[in-house]
Ligand SMILES: Nc1ncnc2c1ncn2[C@@H]1O[C@H](COP(=O)(O)OP(=O)(O)O)[C@@H](O)[C@H]1O
């Protein structure tokens with residue numbers, strides 16, 4: 106029997122289960138990948154927002170990574186909410202120590218409700234310490250603006266931002282389009298591999314239940330890389346996974362509800 110693919114998420118806990126560690130592990134499981142976690146912070150959170158953040162000491166995150174890396178093994182890993190420069194440095198040290206290359210960096214900064222999930226002074230560490238270790242980085246539009254230092258209005262601005270982000274050392278970038286022109290009926294995620302651009306165009310679903318879309322997208326991408334997919338194929342599967350998860354929403358909670366992590370598997374089952 107061939108060994109199951111293994112993925113690690115280094116991220117914060119979302120008590121509401123729609124984003125963070127919980128979304129990542131659900132997504133890994135749905136894509137037949139063995140999931141592991143190193144928690145960076147505990148958030149008190151539901152669909153109405155984040156009411157408190159309890160960061161762990163950076164040693165706690167570092168030791169969790171060491172524990173799983175030295176025993177179970179990791180085929181691909183993703184980072185989500187890292188909160189502080191200390192935690193970013195500790196995560197980067199472990200990535201280098203294990204010589205991991207399949208690294209997806211989701212540069213989580215602010216939750217949809219507006220709560221800050223990254224200290225402002227940690228942006229420099231994210232850009233200068235973690236981006237050079239990233240195989241793929243997956244900013245949303247506001248995060249791409251912070252990382253690139255550009256104000257992004259047009260598709261051409263996105264292309265320039267992608268180039269600047271890759272110039273920090275990330276091998277590839279996907280600038281997600283969820284925050285653009287929310288009245289429109291299409292969404293463009295822009296993929297750049299350091300040489301060429303690919304636009305992934307999808308149908309925008311009119312819903313408020315989009316909590317954790319970025320976490321779920323980057324977790325699906327990580328799971329596919331863990332299984333050996335090529336980068337652009339992994340991005341396409343991640344797009345299909347999040348599209349299904351939003352389309353078949355669960356209608357939970359009073360605010361921005363979670364997506365449906367079961368939906369993609371059911372869709373595949375139905376098409377067989
Ligand atoms: N309303 C929507 N309909 C379809 N896809 C969406 C919608 N909102 C976000 N997405 C997709 O979800 C993923 C995450 O996008 P985005 O919301 O921009 O990230 P984040 O959650 O990090 O802010 C992207 O692939 C994007 O295209």
Ligand SMILES: Cc1ncc(COP(=O)(O)OP(=O)(O)O)c(N)n1
Nearest residue numbers: 117124125216217316317318319320
């Ligand atoms: C613990 C935790 N991590 C990350 C996020 C942000 O998740 P994201 O996928 O960007 O979705 P929104 O929260 O922006 O809807 C989070 N909220 N909590």
